[in-house]
Amino acid sequence: MFLKYRTKAFILRHENRGESDQVFWVYSRDFGKIAVMAKGIRKLNSKLRGSTQVFYLSEIEFVQGRGRKTLVDAVRVEKFAGLRESFLKLRLAHRFVRIFCHLVKSPIAEEALWQRLSRFFSEIDDASFLPNKAQLFYYFSFWRLLTALGYRPELYRCVFCRRKIAAPETFWQSRDGGLICRNCSGRSAPRPRSVSAPAIKIIRFFLTHEWPMVRRLKAEPLVLREIKVISQNYFYHH
Numbered sequence: 026m027f028l029k030y031r032t033k034a035f036i037l038r039h040e041n042r043g044e045s046d047q048v049f050w051v052y053s054r055d056f057g058k059i060a061v062m063a064k065g066i067r068k069l070n071s072k073l074r075g076s077t078q079v080f081y082l083s084e085i086e087f088v089q090g091r092g093r094k095t096l097v098d099a100v101r102v103e104k105f106a107g108l109r110e111s112f113l114k115l116r117l118a119h120r121f122v123r124i125f126c127h128l129v130k131s132p133i134a135e136e137a138l139w140q141r142l143s144r145f146f147s148e149i150d151d152a153s154f155l156p157n158k159a160q161l162f163y164y165f166s167f168w169r170l171l172t173a174l175g176y177r178p179e180l181y182r183c184v185f186c187r188r189k190i191a192a193p194e195t196f197w198q199s200r201d202g203g204l205i206c207r208n209c210s211g212r213s214a215p216r217p218r219s220v221s222a223p224a225i226k227i228i229r230f231f232l233t234h235e236w237p238m239v240r241r242l243k244a245e246p247l248v249l250r251e252i253k254v255i256s257q258n259y260f261y262h263h
């Protein structure tokens with residue numbers, strides 16, 4: 026006797042298997058990230074195809090077999106049409122989901138992760154989303170995701186001496202978990218990179234405000250580039 030389960034899920038990616046099957050990786054509300062096999066879904070008459078496109082939010086039903094879940098039904102809840110209209114938005118979503126899939130391995134459902142994905146898709150889908158804020162949005166989502174996963178960086182005190190960080194000279198070391206003061210900069214090897222006050226301010230703002238506030242920030246290209254380097258570096262260490 027196999028058990029049947031129903032849950033809402035974001036379709037994150039899929040891969041072809043055999044002649045007409047596909048395996049889906051989804052983030053589900055009740056089970057976290059799971060892989061589900063869809064038999065015969067690439068056949069023209071498959072009723073599941075219309076509700077399992079990448080980046081859809083769907084209500085899925087699957088059967089738990091021995092070591093494998095098989096999709097038996099799917100109903101589309103939200104297609105995020107606004108996201109699909111823009112190449113830039115799609116590229117951003119692929120980039121974010123790639124990072125998400127890389128970092129989220131456990132099949133345990135986490136409300137914070139579900140909320141992060143929900144907000145990511147609804148905010149990027151919104152018609153008022155400005156292309157010139159795409160970079161800012163991506164890094165905002167990135168830092169919120171890492172925080173939801175328990176990798177919150179230290180942005181207020183030196184990771185070594187615990188003194189409050191006071192500009193102007195501040196350093197960053199991903200491996201040690203965040204900011205380092207000038208006095209302690211010699212204690213970290215390799216030598217930590219120096220980080221500007223505006224970049225710190227923006228990353229702090231990411232973690233204390235939601236997107237409707239964050240999107241009003243004016244970030245200079247140079248500061249965004251700095252945030253990009255710090256983000257890549259932090260990702261690499263976690």
Ligand SMILES: [Zn+2]
Nearest residue numbers: 183186206209
């Ligand atoms: Zn220190």
